[in-house]
Each structure stands twice: as structure tokens, then as C-alpha cells.
Amino acid sequence: MYKVISATPSPYARKVRIALLEKAIPFEVQTEVPWHGTTATPAYNPLEKLPVLVLPDGSGVYESRFILEWLEVMHPSPALQPADPLQRLAARQIEVIADGICDAVVLLFFERMRGAGQASEPWMARQRRKVEGGLRALAQRAEAAGDGWLVGDSFGLAEIAAGTVLGYLAVRFQELDWRGQYPALAALSAKLEARPSFRATVPVPQSITEAVV
Template sequence: MKLIIATPSPFARKARVALLEKKIDFEEIVDVPWNQNTLTKGINPLGKIPVLIQDNHEPLFDSKLIVQYLDCYKPHPLMYPENPEENISARLIETVADGVCDAIVLVFLENARKEMLRSKDWIKRQERKIFEGVKYLSYHLKGKNYFVGSSFNIADICGYSCLEYIDLRFPKFEWRSDFPNLEKYWIFHKDRQSLKKTKPIAQIIEPLED
């Protein structure tokens, strides 16, 4: 299997961590999807990573769909819990954590525009989503080591990745001091191999057009 990724991407990280947790062999192909010559051209009409590529298979894109596919391809360990209540709870955490990451991307891109073109209101709107989203994660985590159930699953992949994406792209948000339960959680998981191997790394992107 081949996976097209970007090194900072929390969405690509979901697929990378799931592949590592399931011990599936794969090759990572690093792209910068924001650049003109992105490898996603002709593969994903939306121009986004991650994309999973296999011989004699249609390319798969969107992190949720890829992880769901991997759960069918190799069910153990399951990333989306089997128990219906836990499944919904895990998907809610995924939705909020992914939404926080989407908002961080939008702030990052807005700040990459020329200063005169930036909208402070738009940035504020996204920042509210980031703060409220993390508050939601903290509230639902409580004092536990896993967001949902008693083992590592999609909720942890997304919750944990979201926190480290904040460190990379939105460091002014000191979530560790605002939400000590999230810091304790981060410390509990930080040496997990699949997370250590996929720590986000910034990329340089081409200047955006006006």
C-alpha cells in the first residue's frame, strides 16, 4: 500500500497511525498538497491528502473513509469501536477534533495571505471553534486515559493529533495550562510508537495567490 501524506497533516496522521497500529506495511509518499504540482492531481478531485493507493484498486481519500477501509482490511485492532454507543462517542470526538484541525488550517491560510487581505473577524470565528472544540475534548475526556472505552481507538488518534497540531500551528493556545487533564492524557500517550513516528513536522508551502 502507498499513502500520500503531508508531514504536518493531522488528517494524514489518522491513516498513518491506523496503519502502524494494525502493523500493515505501507510506503509513505510525501506531498505538499497546497503547491501547484501536488501529487493529488488526477487522483483526488478535491486535491487533498491523505490518499491511499493500492494496485488494482480505486484510490481512496478522506481520512475517515481510509481508516474505515483499514478496519475492514485488517480488523485487529479495530479503530472504530464495535459497540454502537462507543462507536458514536468515538465518532463525535473524531468530528470535533477534525473540526478543530480544519479551523487551525483556515487560520494558518488566512495568516499566509497579505496582511491587507486578512479578515480579523474570520480568524476570530475560527479561533472560537478551536477553543470551544478543545474545551469539548477536555470535558469528554474527564480524568481518563482513553477518550472512549478502555483501549486506543480513533477517538484517541484524533484527540491526540489535534493537540499536537495545535502545538505546531497555533502555539499561542496554551491548552496544557488551560486543560490539565489533556496534558496528563498527552503525557500518558506521548511515547506510543505510532504517535512518536508520526509527530507533525512543518512544511514550507508556495505563497498563496491573491
């Protein structure tokens, strides 16, 4: 059976877990804090990041986008990527934006952890601009899609990426009123969070107790 090394707040790990659930592939979850010395992540990923998809032979596939690509090749049905090449590119672009927002939120989170007087305001402003710009770009796509899916006529990679970044903001960036600012994203998030795969993977904050920054 597959195993996913995951962290409860991680939007990257959530994407992988959602894809596995949507494809009805059995897997177990090994929950870790990737920032703690006890994590098994470096044993599988030289970049020391989760998620890792541990295969039955004990080897690991890592980097969430690559894991999703890998799953699509190994378990093509149901397809989570559009067959049409242009739609596929549009979906991948949404994934790039969503991952970029998550990356900026992670950087903000750790910058804040440095504490008063230590955090760099220009650096945080730069990351906030990425979050805001990324959300604006996602909102444009959600507005254009209306009641439909973001790309094409079925649920897939684009929705997983957009839905998980929005879910992550609820955990790590509560002060940002993206629901008020972008009703189309609020509607998309509500629709996605109602799916069983999303309900089974609701992000939960984690305490980091070892020094990281």
C-alpha cells in the same frame, strides 16, 4: 503495498499513518506539499486533498475518516473502533470535533498568510471560537475519562483523532496555551505521544512556496 500520500504537518494524514502502524500494516509514505502544483493528490482525489491511501492496484481511497473506516473493514484486527454501537458513536463524535478543530486551524493559517491588512478579523475570530469550543469539548471528555481511554477500555479512533489534533496545535498554533488551560488534555497528549505509532509520525512544519490564497 499501500502508499499514503501525506504532508509532514497534516493531522489528517497522521491519523491514517497511525492507524496503519497500530494495525501493523506495511505502507510507504509519499510526502508532498498538497498546495504545490507538483502534488499527485488530484490524480487520486477530485477534492485535491491528502491524505490518499493508494492501493496496490493504483486506485486511491481518500478523506481521512473514510480511509479509517475502509481500513477497519479491510483490516479489522486490532479493532480501532469500539464494537459497542453507542461507544462507536461517541468515538465518531470525538473524531468530528477533532477534525473540525483542524479545519478551523487550517483556515486560520491561510487567513494569516494573506498578511497584515488583508486578513479578516471577524473571520479569524470565528475560526478561533471553533478551535476554543472544540478544545473545551475534548477537554470535558478527557476529564471524564481520567486515567482511562476517552471511549471504552482500549485505544482507538477517538484517541487517534484527539491526539493528532493536539499534536497539530503544537505545530500550527503555538501561541494557544491549551496545555495550561486543560491539564487533562496535556496528560492525554503526553500519554499518546509516547506510543510508537505517534513517535514515528511527529508533525513537522512545511514551507508553502507557491501562491495559495
